[in-house]
Every structure is written in structure tokens, then in C-alpha cells.
Amino acid sequence: MMASGDPPQRSAAHPNEAPAGLSLVATPIGNLGDLSPRALAVLGGVDAVLCEDTRVTGQLLARHGMSVPLLPLHDHNEAEMVPRLLDRLRAGERLALVSDAGTPLVSDPGYRLVRAAIEAGLPITAIPGPNAAVMALTLSGLPPNPFLFQGFLPPKAGPRAAAIGRLRAAERAGLSATIVFFEAPHRLAETLAALAEGLGPDRPAAVARELTKRFEEVRRGSLAALAAHYATAEARGEICIVVGPAPEETTAEADLDSQLRAALQGASLRDAAAMVATATGLPRKQVYARALELSRES
Numbered sequence: 001m002m003a004s005g006d007p008p009q010r011s012a013a014h015p016n017e018a019p020a021g022l023s024l025v026a027t028p029i030g031n032l033g034d035l036s037p038r039a040l041a042v043l044g045g046v047d048a049v050l051c052e053d054t055r056v057t058g059q060l061l062a063r064h065g066m067s068v069p070l071l072p073l074h075d076h077n078e079a080e081m082v083p084r085l086l087d088r089l090r091a092g093e094r095l096a097l098v099s100d101a102g103t104p105l106v107s108d109p110g111y112r113l114v115r116a117a118i119e120a121g122l123p124i125t126a127i128p129g130p131n132a133a134v135m136a137l138t139l140s141g142l143p144p145n146p147f148l149f150q151g152f153l154p155p156k157a158g159p160r161a162a163a164i165g166r167l168r169a170a171e172r173a174g175l176s177a178t179i180v181f182f183e184a185p186h187r188l189a190e191t192l193a194a195l196a197e198g199l200g201p202d203r204p205a206a207v208a209r210e211l212t213k214r215f216e217e218v219r220r221g222s223l224a225a226l227a228a229h230y231a232t233a234e235a236r237g238e239i240c241i242v243v244g245p246a247p248e249e250t251t252a253e254a255d256l257d258s259q260l261r262a263a264l265q266g267a268s269l270r271d272a273a274a275m276v277a278t279a280t281g282l283p284r285k286q287v288y289a290r291a292l293e294l295s296r297e298s
Helices: 037-043 054-063 078-090 111-119 132-140 157-172 185-199 223-230 248-264 269-280 284-297
Strands: 021-025 048-051 070-072 094-097 124-127 147-152 178-183 204-209 217-222 239-243
Touching: 021 037, 021 111, 037 124, 048 054, 048 078, 054 070, 078 094, 078 111, 111 124, 132 178, 132 204, 132 217, 132 239, 157 185, 178 185, 185 204, 185 223, 185 239, 204 223, 217 223, 248 269, 248 284, 269 284
Parallel strands: 021 094, 021 124, 048 070, 048 094, 147 178
Antiparallel strands: 178 239, 204 217, 204 239
16 A cells, blocks of 8 residues: 555556546455456556545555555545545546445445535546445345435434334335345344334345355345344344335325325315215225324324
């Protein structure tokens, strides 16, 4: 690894192949053989590489015989670093942004830099490659279109339950998508239990871990079954949770809510519930209970 002030030693195999401006370069999520030839060419031709952890990126570059200046860029210093990096880009330097693993900006730092570079009219390109969320989605056996990437849920129980509640509310309003989460091994069981409680125990789901590595595993089942399994089974490595779309009855709930909201605009709660129950054929008690929930939410 070189200090950030040293002149870069470009890869002899790929001299000056980095494009102008800022390059967002995807790196392996486990299998080091997944670093593409194009990514190697760009990393070997930039003036500096911006990275979360210089030790991790330094090891990756050293494995490929590269010695390039490394600059730390993470959540704690990004706001401070952005003006300096924009100055370097304006001066004509070629910079690459990587995360410790996977595609930059996806649950990783870099958004503020990219946003600022766009606003400054500076050139940006992306070098595609490994992405754990997309790989987990394709291996899950769940509908891939559309999908929603949620990233990490809050680690504490209260905020986590609130976040899951917002997702459930969106589904009641008509959202129908497969949802992808990241999670840490020590929180996997409790997160699966929270998802089962908030989204429904029978929701189809998959847990993908150690992707691209020797002990890669994808376990599929209901949220309740997966929560029960990982309550006693130790999980290791980086983990993705994939949850299938809400069942059709959730769409029916969305239709019910829409009719109730419209009816409540010009009628009392009791009369609105009676009208909607007659129109839908649903039990009056069920419709009234939902109307009461909606009135409290508003």
C-alpha cells in the first residue's frame, strides 16, 4: 500500500486505461476471482483509489501486483473529504471509488461524493461487478420484478418494528414487490422473527449467506420457519434476507382501505363501514374494525 501523497505506480499491463473523472468500481464480495479485467484496468490506471478500509483494498490490489495511492472515504469523513476530492477531479485527476466488497454506494459510503460530482458537472462512470443483493434475489426463487432493496433494518427492536410497519403500510397501500435486506449474523434470528411478526409468518423468504464463497448457502422457507431455524442454528458471514411479495389478500386490503377512505370523506365511521361492507360483501365487523384503524391513523 502506498501513502496518499506518493506518485502512483500504474499497472504495467493496463497503463492509463482509467477513464477521466470518477469511476465507481465493483469489487468481489467473497471470491477474489470475481474482480473483472476491466475493473483491474481501471484500478491500475487511476491516480488514487477511495476506499472504506485501506487495509482491505490494499490487500486486494497487492494480490494483483498493483500499488496505487489509497484514500479513506467512509461515513465519518465523507462530508469533509468531498470538497478536496472535487478539487482533485477538477484538476484532471482520475479517481476510483470502491467499497470493501460489492458495488459502491449500495449500503456503503459514496453517495454524497457522487451527488456533488454530478452537480459540479464532473464525469462519472461505473464499472459493474458483484452485487450481493442482486445475487441473493436471483438465487431466492422469489419473483424478481419488481424488487425493493431495503438494506439494513435498524438494529434496535423499536425502530426496527417501526420500519417493518412502514413496509406493511406500503403493502396495504398497494406495494407488491420482493424485498431484499442486509443483516449481520448476530441479529439474523431476531430480525427474521420481527419480519414474521410484521409481514406475516407464512410469507415466503430466503436467507442467502457467504455468497460466492466456499460455504455459500441459500435456505428457503416461510419467515416463521427461517426464524425458527436460525434461533438455534449459528449463522456466519455476510447475509441477505429476501422476502417475497405480499399475498393477494393484501391487495384486497388496499382496495378496502381505498373504499373506506372515500366513504369516510362524507359519512360517519359507522355509516361508511356499513356502506363499504354492503358494497364488498365483507363482514360488517371486519370492515368497521378497519375503518376504526384508518380513522386513528389519520
